[in-house]
Amino acid sequence: xxxxxxxxxxxxxxxxxxxxxxxxxxxxxxxxxxxxxxxxxxxxxxxxxxxxxxxxxxxxxxxxxxxxxxxxxxxxxxxxxxxxxxxxxxxxxxxxxxxxxxxxxxxxxxxxxxxxxxxxxxxxxxxxxxxxxxxxxxxxxxxxxxxxxxxxxxxxxxxxxxxxxxxxxxxxxxxxxxxxxxxxxxxxxxxxxxxxxxxxxxxxxxxxxxxxxxxxxxxxxxxxxxxxxxxxxxxxxxxxxxxxxxxxxxxxxxxxxxxxxxxxxxxxxxxxxxxxxxxxxxxxxxxxxxxxxxxxxxxxxxxxxxxxxxxxxxxxxxxxxxxxxxxxxx
Amino acid sequence: xxxxxxxxxxxxxxxxxxxxxxxxxxxxxxxxxxxxxxxxxxxxxxxxxxxxxxxxxxxxxxxxxxxxxxxxxxxxxxxxxxxxxxxxxxxxxxxxxxxxxxxxxxxxxxxxxxxxxxxxxxxxxxxxxxxxxxxxxxxxxxxxxxxxxxxxxxxxxxxxxxxxxxxxxxxxxxxxxxxxxxxxxxxxxxxxxxxxxxxxxxxxxxxxxxxxxxxxxxxxxxxxxxxxxxxxxxxxxxxxxxxxxxxxxxxxxxxxxxxxxxxxxxxxxxxxxxxxxxxxxxxxxxxxxxxxxxxxxxxxxxxxxxxxxxxxxxxxxxxxxxxxxxxxxxxxxxxxxxxxxxxxxxxxxxxxxxxxxxxxxxxxxxxxxxxxxxxxxxxxxxxxxxxxxxxxxxxxxx
Numbered sequence: 018x019x020x021x022x023x024x025x026x027x028x029x030x031x032x033x034x035x036x037x038x039x040x041x042x043x044x045x046x047x048x049x050x051x052x053x054x055x056x057x058x059x060x061x062x063x064x065x066x067x068x069x070x071x072x073x074x075x076x077x078x079x080x081x082x083x084x085x086x087x088x089x090x091x092x093x094x095x096x097x098x099x100x101x102x103x104x105x106x107x108x109x110x111x112x113x114x115x116x117x118x119x120x121x122x123x124x125x126x127x128x129x130x131x132x133x134x135x136x137x138x139x140x141x142x143x144x145x146x147x148x149x150x151x152x153x154x155x156x157x158x159x160x161x162x163x164x165x166x167x168x169x170x171x172x173x174x175x176x177x178x179x180x181x182x183x184x185x186x187x188x189x190x191x192x193x194x195x196x197x198x199x200x201x202x203x204x205x206x207x208x209x210x211x212x213x214x215x216x217x218x219x220x221x222x223x224x225x226x227x228x229x230x231x232x233x234x235x236x237x238x239x240x241x242x243x244x245x246x247x248x249x250x251x252x253x254x255x256x257x258x259x260x261x262x263x264x265x266x267x268x269x270x271x272x273x274x275x276x277x278x279x280x281x282x283x284x285x286x287x288x289x290x291x292x293x294x295x296x297x298x299x300x301x302x303x304x305x306x307x308x309x310x311x312x313x314x315x316x317x318x319x320x321x322x323x324x325x326x327x328x329x330x331x332x333x334x335x336x337x338x339x340x341x342x343x344x345x346x347x
Numbered sequence: 348x349x350x351x352x353x354x355x356x357x358x359x360x361x362x363x364x365x366x367x368x369x370x371x372x373x374x375x376x377x378x379x380x381x382x383x384x385x386x387x388x389x390x391x392x393x394x395x396x397x398x399x400x401x402x403x404x405x406x407x408x409x410x411x412x413x414x415x416x417x418x419x420x421x422x423x424x425x426x427x428x429x430x431x432x433x434x435x436x437x438x439x440x441x442x443x444x445x446x447x448x449x450x451x452x453x454x455x456x457x458x459x460x461x462x463x464x465x466x467x468x469x470x471x472x473x474x475x476x477x478x479x480x481x482x483x484x485x486x487x488x489x490x491x492x493x494x495x496x497x498x499x500x501x502x503x504x505x506x507x508x509x510x511x512x513x514x515x516x517x518x519x520x521x522x523x524x525x526x527x528x529x530x531x532x533x534x535x536x537x538x539x540x541x542x543x544x545x546x547x548x549x550x551x552x553x554x555x556x557x558x559x560x561x562x563x564x565x566x567x568x569x570x571x572x573x574x575x576x577x578x579x580x581x582x583x584x585x586x587x588x589x590x591x592x593x594x595x596x597x598x599x600x601x602x603x604x605x606x607x608x609x610x611x612x613x614x615x616x617x618x619x620x621x622x623x624x625x626x627x628x629x630x631x632x633x634x635x636x637x638x639x640x641x642x643x644x645x646x647x648x649x650x651x652x653x654x655x656x657x658x659x660x661x662x663x664x665x666x667x668x669x670x671x672x673x674x675x676x677x678x679x680x681x682x683x684x685x686x687x688x689x690x691x692x693x694x695x696x697x698x699x700x701x702x703x704x705x706x707x708x709x710x711x712x713x714x715x716x717x718x719x720x721x722x723x724x725x726x727x728x729x730x731x732x733x734x735x736x737x738x739x740x741x742x743x744x745x
Contacts, residue, residue: 285634292630293675301626302599302680303699305608305671308619310729312611323726326602330595 024105024156025163029071029188029256032287033162033294034112040158042127043116045266051257054241059234062261063227066124067115067192068237070244071108072255085243086200086209093208096194097134099145101203106150109159111188113149114201115260118192129154146203161295191240193233198240211240352391352399353482354490355380356475358439360392360404361451370451372436379452381482387718388482390415390441392452404450407718410485412445412709415476417468437468439476444710446724596688596719599680602726605672612667620663624655627670632658635666687722690715696728702735703728 027033034048046066051058059065082088092098097117101107116124117134126134133152137145149155190201193214200209214232217225245255265284268277313322358379362371376395380402381388390413391402406413418438437454454472468476474493481488612620624632629651636654655663670676687695692707693715703724708715716724 288630289634290673290675292628292634293670293673296628296675298676298679299683299695299698301623301670301676302603302683303695303701304623304626305603305611306599306729307733308615308623309603309607309611310726311733312614314730314733319730322602322607323597326597327595329601329604330597333601334595 023160024103024150025160026105027108027159027162028294029069029108029186029258030290031258032290034069034108034258034260036287036291037109037158037162038112038116040161041155042129044125044127045263046116046124046260047263048258048260049264051259054238054245054257056231056234056238059238059259060231062259062264063230064262065230065234066119066260066262067190068241069111069115069258069260070189070191070241070255071186071258072189072244073186083200083205083209084247085240086211088205088207089199089210090207092194092199092210093142096199096208097137097145098142098201098208099137099149099203100142100206102143102146103150106156106159107188107203109155110146110149110203111190111201112260114190114203115192118194142207162291191237193229196229198233198236200240211236352380352382354475354478357395357455358392358452359455361438361453363449363451370438372438372451372453376455379479381479383482388485390479390483392450406441406450407720408483409445409709409714409717409720410483411712412443412716412720413441413483414444415439415441415479415483417473417476418451436466437472443720444712445708445716445720446704446727448720448723596684597722598684599687599722600677600684603680605677608671609668612664612671617660620660620667621655623667624658624663625651627651627666629654631666631670635662684722687725688718690717690721692716692721692724696725700732701725701728702731 027037031048031050035046038046038048048069049062051068059068097114099110099113101110113130113133116126116130133148133155137148140148187202187204192199192201196214196216198211198214200211202209214229214236217228241257265277265280268274268280309322310319313319355378357376359375359377360373362373377392378395378399380391380393380399382391383389388408388410390404390406390408392404393399393402397403416439418440439452439454441450441452442448454468454475456472474496478488478490478493481493482490615623629648632651632654635658658666683691683695692703694707695701696703696707704710704727707721707724707728715721
């Protein structure tokens with residue numbers, strides 16, 4: 018009896034996504050946040066398997082022609098593309114759109130995802146989407162990274178998803194496939210092709226794979242810039258995550274100890290954050306609450322303490338944030 | 348979504364500290380008013396100078412939980428024609444079956460008792476209280492009609508000048524009996540509700556003066572005048588509650604911001620620190636020890652226990668400080684606040700073994716507390732649990 022078929026929202030954070038796929042059994046792949054939209058940043062992470070673009074969902078209706086690019090209705094036959102059926106699952110869906118199209122290039126999917134991919138091989142896109150939203154393993158792992166809720170035992174107490182929630186974001190995956198740039202959006206009826214990746218003019222020093230990788234980086238940046246341009250002057254919050262090979266492997270292969278150390282530290286921080294994210298804090302909050310309460314009683318500052326809390330609440334209200342306690346002061 | 352108040356009348360507030368058994372009327376003109384939003388009743392008080400959108404008190408009332416009755420004191424005579432408070436003014440008390448909270452108010456319209464006894468409740472005074480009480484019980488009533496009833500019964504003159512509480516400080520001035528300081532004993536122990544009901548019936552039977560129609564003193568007209576005189580309000584409904592969405596319910600992050608929790612940590616005992624650490628995800632403790640890839644670590648409770656033993660108190664405090672500042676914990680607290688607000692108090696109090704009144708339910712009912720009351724009940728539960736732990740030979744509190 019949970020909303021949204023039992024899928025909770027997850028943060029679009031490189032650490033969350035990386036650990037999510039590792040929990041699903043994927044090896045050798047990570048996500049990395051792109052801080053600027055330019056080809057070099059993407060190329061630095063080569064080999065890049067895809068880019069996930071996260072933005073505030075404006076509710077563009079599916080139409081017979083996409084705003085940019087062309088529908089390729091035949092593509093799903095040799096590509097994994099699923100229609101999105103559950104809003105909250107769209108992050109994981111975007112991940113899978115990248116990963117399940119890459120396994121022939123040395124990405125180790127692991128048993129869970131390999132099984133899922135084989136199982137849905139011959140399915141039409143809607144059915145693939147259904148299969149995803151009903152897959153208990155994938156859903157369970159996804160939900161374990163969701164926003165902290167102390168009430169996994171009693172879903173009726175979860176705050177309902179508000180369709181007018183300004184935090185409703187949408188994930189779209191961009192991948193190179195068959196040397197073509199594809200946009201995979203579960204809310205569209207088909208994959209969208211943005212044209213072939215420009216082939217090398219003649220045989221060059223760099224290998225073909227390298228070349229196409231660089232082309233992908235350039236072209237995907239242009240496509241995304243056009244999309245951002247469509248939103249006009251309105252401020253749009255977006256996030257870009259690149260899906261690439263585990264950078265620690267590259268560091269080890271190149272003997273780059275600085276990179277290795279940096280990546281290891283990053284992983285430790287991700288592990289820390291994810292451990293906190295997945296933890297049920299009710300017990301700790303209770304014990305901390307008792308500790309503070311005991312101190313206030315002992316010092317006779319109980320009323321003062323409550324007063325201070327009310328003042329903080331009032332401050333929040335003045336700043337106009339009283340409505341949703343879930344908002345963090347970012 | 349804003350709604351006009353259902354009823355408004357002049358009343359002052361009182362300061363009441365539970366356990367002190369003293370009720371102190373606060374001078375200054377104010378209004379009690381009630382409005383309904385989303386099928387929930389709000390009981391509000393504000394100084395007359397404030398905007399109706401800015402009440403000092405805005406209580407979200409669960410239907411049936413609150414009652415608003417005249418305070419008659421332990422020696423209240425419920426059979427006289429004129430009921431009165433044991434003070435120099437007419438006191439109403441707002442009580443809850445779900446908690447021991449009390450709010451006291453004093454009526455500020457001029458007393459109508461023939462001899463001008465300032466502590467006597469007139470028919471109109473009682474009617475106002477009854478209307479509020481009925482609204483709080485969840486009954487759908489037509490306020491205007493109720494007040495017109497009063498007019499038909501003939502309430503007589505309603506001089507609406509303000510009453511000043513002469514005896515502003517010592518409401519225990521009149522009653523000197525043992526255990527009867529001010530509103531004390533009666534308020535917390537006595538069965539005032541019964542008193543109130545009886546007197547209501549008593550009042551209804553007696554004191555029915557012959558009808559005098561005086562349109563300019565029509566009580567419902569009087570109430571209507573209140574409504575239109577409230578600055579910033581208008582009867583089409585803009586007044587009252589657009590601040591509803593920004594109602595500052597105190598949240599757990601408000602109560603336990605990192606500066607308070609961290610400073611509490613500073614003087615905490617090692618046993619308490621260890622207890623907190625045992626409530627952390629084991630990975631966190633192991634990360635503090637390991638230098639290598641954390642995916643290799645064993646995050647079992649046994650490994651966590653070993654880590655707690657191995658780490659120094661300072662290291663553990665460091666870890667806890669970082670956790671207390673983390674957005675994930677704050678988010679958890681916010682989420683827990685929502686859960687409490689929306690009826691999760693019974694579940695939470697059981698999980699934390701907190702001694703919450705009635706297990707977090709409304710007394711006599713199966714509905715859990717909600718809103719700000721749930722937060723308050725949570726805090727009261729904390730206090731109570733601490734007291735019991737201390738009595739029982741002390742838990743190892745901080």
